[in-house]
Amino acid sequence: xxxxxxxxxxxxxxxxxxxxxxxxxxxxxxxxxxxxxxxxxxxxxxxxxxxxxxxxxxxxxxxxxxxxxxxxxxxxxxxxxxxxxxxxxxxxxxxxxxxxxxxxxxxxxxxxxxxxxxxxxxxxxxxxxxxxxxxxxxxxxxxxxxxxxxxxxxxxxxxxxxxxxxxxxxxxxxxxxxxxxxxxxxxxxxxxxxxxxxxxxxxxxxxxxxxxxxxxxxxxxxxxxxxxxxxxxxxxxxxxxxxxxxxxxxxxxxxxxxxxxxxxxxxxxxxxxxxxxxxxxxxxxxxxxxxxxxxxxxxxxxxxxxxxxxxxxxxxxxxxxxxxxxxxxxxxxxxxxxxxxxxxxxxxxxxxxxxxxxxxxxxxxxxxxxxxxxxxxxxxxxxxxxxxxxxxxxxxxxxxxxxxxxxxxxxxxxxxxxxxxxxxxxxxxxxxxxxxxxxxxxxxxxxxxxxxxxxxxxxxxxxxx
Numbered sequence: 001x002x003x004x005x006x007x008x009x010x011x012x013x014x015x016x017x018x019x020x021x022x023x024x025x026x027x028x029x030x031x032x033x034x035x036x037x038x039x040x041x042x043x044x045x046x047x048x049x050x051x052x053x054x055x056x057x058x059x060x061x062x063x064x065x066x067x068x069x070x071x072x073x074x075x076x077x078x079x080x081x082x083x084x085x086x087x088x089x090x091x092x093x094x095x096x097x098x099x100x101x102x103x104x105x106x107x108x109x110x111x112x113x114x115x116x117x118x119x120x121x122x123x124x125x126x127x128x129x130x131x132x133x134x135x136x137x138x139x140x141x142x143x144x145x146x147x148x149x150x151x152x153x154x155x156x157x158x159x160x161x162x163x164x165x166x167x168x169x170x171x172x173x174x175x176x177x178x179x180x181x182x183x184x185x186x187x188x189x190x191x192x193x194x195x196x197x198x199x200x201x202x203x204x205x206x207x208x209x210x211x212x213x214x215x216x217x218x219x220x221x222x223x224x225x226x227x228x229x230x231x232x233x234x235x236x237x238x239x240x241x242x243x244x245x246x247x248x249x250x251x252x253x254x255x256x257x258x259x260x261x262x263x264x265x266x267x268x269x270x271x272x273x274x275x276x277x278x279x280x281x282x283x284x285x286x287x288x289x290x291x292x293x294x295x296x297x298x299x300x301x302x303x304x305x306x307x308x309x310x311x312x313x314x315x316x317x318x319x320x321x322x323x324x325x326x327x328x329x330x331x332x333x334x335x336x337x338x339x340x341x342x343x344x345x346x347x348x349x350x351x352x353x354x355x356x357x358x359x360x361x362x363x364x365x366x367x368x369x370x371x372x373x374x375x376x377x378x379x380x381x382x383x384x385x386x387x388x389x390x391x392x393x394x395x396x397x398x399x400x401x402x403x404x405x406x407x408x409x410x411x412x413x414x415x416x417x418x419x420x421x422x423x424x425x426x427x428x429x430x431x432x433x434x435x436x437x438x439x440x441x442x443x444x445x446x447x448x449x450x451x452x453x454x455x456x457x458x459x460x461x462x463x464x465x
Contacts, residue, residue, distance in 0.1 A: 052172075053081055053172045054080040054082075056082075056103065056172055056175070057081065057084070057101050058083045058104075058105060058168075059083075059096075059101040059105070059129075060084070060085045061087070061092045061104060061106040061110060062087065062107040063088060063110045068085045071083075071105070075164075079168060079172075087111070088110050088113075088114075089106075089110050089112045092113070092118065093113065093122075096122065096126050100129070102128075102130065103168065104122060104130070104131045105132050105134060106133055106134070108133055108135035108140075108146075109137060115141065120150060130171055130175070131150060131151040131152055132151065132153045132155065132164075132171070135155075136158075152171055153167050155167065197215060197292050198216030198217075198218070198219040198220075198274070198292070198293035199290070199292050200212045200213075200216050200227075200290075200291045200293070201289065201290055202291065203288070204252075204286065206231070207232050207245075208230065208231050209228055209230050209231075211228070212227045212228070219272060220235055220264055221270070222235075232244075233245070236262065236265065237265050237271065239263075243259075243262075244259065247278070248289065252280055256278060257277075257278050258276065258277050259275070261273050261274075262274045262276050271297075272295060272297045273295075273297045274294065274295060276291055277292040278291060310322070313372070316371065316372025316388045316394075317369075318372050318375060318376070319386065319388075323387070325440070327387070328344070328397060328440045332440045332443060334399070336436075341401055341402040341434070342399060342401070342433070342443075343401045343405065343434065344396065344397055344398070344431070344432045344434075344443055345395065345396040345410050345413075345429055346429070346430040346431075346432075346451040347371070347393065347413070347427055348393050348427070348429075348451055348454075348455065349368070349392040349425050350426040350428055350459040350460055351424055351426070351459075352364065352391075352392040355367060355425050366423075367423055368392065371417060371427070372386070372394075374416040374417055374420070378413050378416070379409070383398075384397060384399060384401075385399075395447070396409070396413075403431065403433040413429065414426070414461075414462055426459060428461060429451065429463070430447050430454050430464075431447065431463065431464050432447035433465075446465035447465055449465050450463045
């Protein structure tokens, strides 16, 4: 046979160059045609073998042994794949139960399980195995029915040389893309799920949560099921929701940004402070908002503790003199603006020097600590403020308290030290009440004058300014 006639003959063959032998032809005729086509393929192999597909395994299911063998030899030479052969649909199932196959090339008419039922069974039980159907009975197995059954492709006999190879190459590329996507998704899931920073994905329009990682579940005190589809704003302190929305709008213009000190409220009411990195990711036709959270609660608490420590007197537990002027000015400004009552107490420890000289500084410090505890006991947290103003001088700012309330509190403070272990000390207290038009300096001077009168009247007494 001349090369031209061989090529023309090969165009009418099946199985990527394997002749359409027909059903049950004489073995000698089959053998001669196979030899001719094999010779044709050997010449094509000189162009270079595609070894990128060597990792894939193929299972050929055909009860015509020589056709199956010829197809196997050709695919091994052209694609370097590992190819196995079975001769019935039942053997396909036995094979797949024992080992994996990336692709099944199946004839539609074989002993045992065959046709569309074989395709459906394979796709149901082994979805990772792609099926290519080859049949000379296309009228019995329409293309659309074969595809609906789960096959990836369909080849009708006879078919030109290279068609099966082309379909396999395309299928291998699709599998490679799928594998790459799955690897990328696995890497994404690892980066997302195992990230020590909390992460959440939001739908850009609804601001509802579409995904969260374990770290954010721990931060928010909620399970993944509780968080999915929930509006993210529901997790925030009500005063933070407007700031969060405005921040997202600003970040969307540059497709990224940062929001600082966002307050998320846990179900138990605990507030956590988060720095949030915002990224907008284009996913097809929609954009996803990616939020990455860094818990700054401990840092904030440490900063507040340091600020508090700078403002506190370590001996008495009261505020120190450095914070006194600021607090008094703020209290006067509130009283002036709101028209509320405000009073101030100036307190001096009587005979404190004599106590120190007689009993020593440790006892003197004990007296000062006792005075601090008494002031704290008789003032309201968040409304009043007690200060150690100097060595043995104290001050109290009483928010919302008129002069009568201030007198009762001043008298209780004086009596509490009188009834405590005071080592011969007592308290002189001067009281001033805020009047319209007063400045903080006026209030201070009025309280100081009242304290001077209490001292001049014999000490251990309370005087009004």
